Amino acid sequence: MDQKRRRRGGVLIFLIFLGVVSAYLFYTELRPTVIFGLRDDYARAIPYQKVPAGLNSLKAKECGRCHKAIYEEWKSSIHAHAYQDPFFQAYWKKDDNIWVCLNCHTPLENQQPTLIQEIPRGRVERAVQIPNMNYDPEYQNEGVTCAVCHVKDGVIHGPYDDSAAPHPVQFDPKFRTKQICYRCHNVVSGPFQFYNVGPCGTYAEYEGEFFMKEKGMICQSCHMPEVTRPVAQGGPIRSGRRHLWRGGHDPDMIKRAVAVQVMADPPQPQPGERVTFTLTLINAGAGHKIPTGDPDRHFTVEFLVRDAEKKVVRHQADTMGRWILWQPVIWEVYDNRLLPLASRDYEFTYDVPEDARNWIVQTRIRYHILTDDQHEMLREKYELTAKDPYVFTIYERDFPLDESLSVALQDQPLDPRVGCAKEMEPGSVG
Ligand code: HEC
Ligand code: HEC
Ligand code: HEC
Ligand code: HEC
Numbered sequence: 001m002d003q004k005r006r007r008r009g010g011v012l013i014f015l016i017f018l019g020v021v022s023a024y025l026f027y028t029e030l031r032p033t034v035i036f037g038l039r040d041d042y043a044r045a046i047p048y049q050k051v052p053a054g055l056n057s058l059k060a061k062e063c064g065r066c067h068k069a070i071y072e073e074w075k076s077s078i079h080a081h082a083y084q085d086p087f088f089q090a091y092w093k094k095d096d097n098i099w100v101c102l103n104c105h106t107p108l109e110n111q112q113p114t115l116i117q118e119i120p121r122g123r124v125e126r127a128v129q130i131p132n133m134n135y136d137p138e139y140q141n142e143g144v145t146c147a148v149c150h151v152k153d154g155v156i157h158g159p160y161d162d163s164a165a166p167h168p169v170q171f172d173p174k175f176r177t178k179q180i181c182y183r184c185h186n187v188v189s190g191p192f193q194f195y196n197v198g199p200c201g202t203y204a205e206y207e208g209e210f211f212m213k214e215k216g217m218i219c220q221s222c223h224m225p226e227v228t229r230p231v232a233q234g235g236p237i238r239s240g241r242r243h244l245w246r247g248g249h250d251p252d253m254i255k256r257a258v259a260v261q262v263m264a265d266p267p268q269p270q271p272g273e274r275v276t277f278t279l280t281l282i283n284a285g286a287g288h289k290i291p292t293g294d295p296d297r298h299f300t301v302e303f304l305v306r307d308a309e310k311k312v313v314r315h316q317a318d319t320m321g322r323w324i325l326w327q328p329v330i331w332e333v334y335d336n337r338l339l340p341l342a343s344r345d346y347e348f349t350y351d352v353p354e355d356a357r358n359w360i361v362q363t364r365i366r367y368h369i370l371t372d373d374q375h376e377m378l379r380e381k382y383e384l385t386a387k388d389p390y391v392f393t394i395y396e397r398d399f400p401l402d403e404s405l406s407v408a409l410q411d412q413p414l415d416p417r418v419g420c421a422k423e424m425e426p427g428s429v430g
């Protein structure tokens, strides 16, 4: 009896031991430490770049001497802030400032403090690093700087085959394809990471029939609007593109992605009657899903009933985004984001009270860079500065809860963006 119990106890201890060892091995040897996998191109920094002949430095400011307009645009873009961006800095800190993030956020070898000699078994935390003699901390602050896309082996690559520049130039047809965005906007998943599309994987999402196949649009068509101007000060007027790259941090850009239509049944509700509002949200202006990229991004669609004193008496909120289980394996459980030109109806039902004078139903759509909880966590633990806004209201409209509702409903011109706006016409895309 006693012996049997002892034997059983032994088996139990052995099983616990086995469990602990497997969990340890799983986390240290199998499961990647970052939320994405490696691919050959972004596993490495862009090799050391020397200054092209005729120029004083590789820095953006130097390019800005002659390419002033482009420089100012770039400086206002998120690419220029890809390193200093407080959201990046906070998440990077959370990930123990691991080097691999730099290969997209400050991708040039000249911008990185260490050189990677070897990545044993693809485990980024084990990489063998040595100090980089060519590291320039000031250059690191430039994030995705001009030379990342334009400089290779001392030569400046660009979209033209006839430019007369004071620096060596080479025509590269890649500039007028979406290939130029591939390295960074197509992050892949790693072992034990079951994403439908990798995090920040906008490129892979751009399978849209309409924008790509019918309209011939590429990433640049929407994110680098076409412009006719001298490319360099004093140079000839040419057709080129603004270096703006607006995205989720710019409410105006997000507004360009969505079209909204609200209907009600019945359109003239009487007191005591039940009314159903339907808000139709259309991805009318993005070539990929909305939201896209960073898996934290999401939209909320809200209905708020406010009484005559503006007090909220009922609130309904729906979320559009991706739901991901992060532990013990990454598993994308659910994705209800909208494909290009797809639409979704959100319904809200309410019993109109007997006296609903001056009551309203407020409809609202907001875009979130991340959730309030994540924001709080990053602020408390990882020094997020919290100066930057992270929630944007991109649609808001009040509807009266009485007979005048039908008038308000008619006062919604169908959004011209449905079917794609003129300003997003592809222009020079070949
Ligand atoms: C001293 C002035 C000057 C400086 C500094 C300068 N450029 Fe230029 N660049 C020019 C001129 C002039 C042209 C030709 C414009 C034309 O033909 O319309 C040009 C052309 C270009 C082109 C188009 C090349 C092509 O053939 O497609 C690119 C891209 C470019 N420059 C990038 C850069 C970058 C990046 C830097 C900084 C590392 C830089 N330039 C610094 C004057 C300058
Ligand atoms: C070398 C890497 C790299 C390349 C190449 C690159 N990007 Fe980016 N891009 C980034 C990084 C990193 C960010 C995020 C910066 C941040 O928020 O900290 C970003 C952000 C953006 C955003 C804004 C997202 C937001 O949250 O507002 C847009 C839009 C964008 N890129 C478009 C493009 C397009 C279009 C191309 C191709 C012409 C391109 N990018 C090429 C690295 C790159
Ligand atoms: C994320 C990649 C990326 C970065 C960073 C970038 N460019 Fe460009 N650049 C492009 C693309 C793509 C084009 C081609 C646009 C087109 O189709 O005309 C281009 C075109 C140009 C041209 C040719 C004129 C034109 O408008 O097409 C010049 C000059 C130029 N870039 C200079 C710069 C300078 C200066 C910087 C930094 C201040 C910079 N670029 C940063 C991607 C980039
Ligand atoms: C038809 C126009 C259009 C095309 C084509 C397009 N985009 Fe966008 N993109 C948008 C609009 C509008 C938004 C703003 C909506 C949003 O952020 O969800 C956006 C948002 C983004 C964002 C911001 C996501 C975030 O985290 O805030 C990134 C990154 C991006 N696009 C990259 C790309 C890349 C890379 C391509 C090419 C593979 C591309 N886009 C093609 C219109 C377009």
Ligand code: HEC
Pocket: 034, 035, 042, 085, 087, 088, 089, 091, 092, 093, 095, 098, 100, 101, 102, 103, 104, 105, 183, 184, 185, 186, 187, 200, 247, 248, 292, 293, 294, 369
């Ligand atoms: C393969 C390229 C790549 C690598 C590697 C990479 N990123 Fe990014 N990251 C991007 C791109 C592209 C975006 C912009 C996508 C978007 O906004 O949807 C981005 C956006 C972000 C954002 C959102 C920034 C904002 O303004 O909201 C954070 C945070 C971030 N990255 C952190 C990291 C961290 C931490 C690592 C390393 C563990 C990392 N990234 C590695 C390409 C990369």
